[in-house]
Amino acid sequence: MIYRENGQFKTSYRADQQIFPILQDRIAVLALLAIAFVVVPFAASDYMLRAILIPFLILSLAALGLNILVGYCGQISLGTGAFMAVGAYAAYNLQVRIEGMPLILSMLFGGLCATGVGVLFGIPSLRIKGLYLAVATLAAQFFVDWAFLRIKWFTNNSASGSVGVGSLDVFGYSIETPVQKYLFCLAFLCVFALLAKNLVRSAIGREWMAMRDMDVAASVIGIRPVYAKLTAFAVSSFYIGVSGALLAFVYLGSWEPAAFNINRSFDVLFMVIIGGLGSIMGSFFGAAFIIFLPIVLDQLLPVLGSMVGLNLGTAFVSHAVFMIWGALIIFFLIVEPHGMARLWSTAKEKLRLWPFPH
DSSP states (O other): OEEEETTEEEEOOOHHHHHHHHHHHHHHHHHHHHIIIIIHHHHSOHHIIIIIIHHHHHHHHHHHHHHIIIIITOOOOOOHHHHHHHHHHHHHHHHHHSTTOOHHHHHHHHHHHHHHHHHHHHGGGGTOOTHHHHHHHHHHHHHHHHHHHHOTTTTTSOSSSOEEOOOEEETTEEEOSHHHHHHHHHHHHHHHHHHHHHHHHSHHHHHHHHHHHOHHHHHHTTOOHHHHHHHHHHHHHHHHHHHHHHIIIIIISEEOGGGGSHHHHHHHHHHHHHHOTTOHHHHHHHHHHHHHHHHHHHHHHHHHHHHTTOOOOHHHHHHHHHHHHHHHHHHHHHHOTTOHHHHHHHHHHHHHHTTOOO
16 A cells, blocks of 8 residues: 655555465465375376386485475585485384384384484585585485395395385275375475475474574574574484385385485485575475476477478487486576575466556
């Protein structure tokens, strides 16, 4: 509202002008949840659920956990694959060594074990940061790979290091079909995303962001760097460990340490950077970009080639997908360094003002 006071024009914002966008966002989130829980299980095929949507949900959870550490606390980590492996193998050992152990408790215990490992390798963050911290967390990746390959107890004395799980059972209900696995992963993701949203708004979340923006100033005003950094590593590793257990139990079924190699760490890190650092929604955007884009390009390039009379071979298409994928990553980072979440926020603001921008 514009009014005149003492010969000057001033602007006042009413409460409904601030509440209305919040209500819009909440309605949009509820609509997306309704589509995800009700429409997608009936509309999507088994292949779509098994090969695309389930890994999207699981890796979104991993990106959410890494975003807490990198985006909100500013601590770089390249050990995501290691923490996922810890969560997967810890949950597996609990299942095979304790008769009748509930599946959900096993996965949460895997997250707790990943928390312990994450805090252990997060201790160097108290003294080093930046590239040096990235190298320190990278050491966790190589150490965990070596441990699960060489120490046979972790793999229940498996000679090849490959392990597997049987049927999944949750509170007496068997999870076998792709729809059941999809809903199981979706429920996990919704609960953890809600917890993360509230956590970053709490006092500890503000401490993380203060350490990210300027750690010296944060320590001057009374924030304890030890507590802030280690809690960020702990929460992030817990999320990543649970996502590793979900990836192993629900998506893979049987796996070996190579399933959680350094490529997995880089994939999740790219999800966070492309989606948007310090953004819950950005974790989902980044996961969608990394997972869906190669699949779309793999299907679209042969069609475009046939339209211009070119017969593109499988090898050419696979190489072209990687080149276009990498070029688009660089393009997004140049055009919008804050990620796809900022693009989405800008688009929402413009849509709220359209068609009257003034």
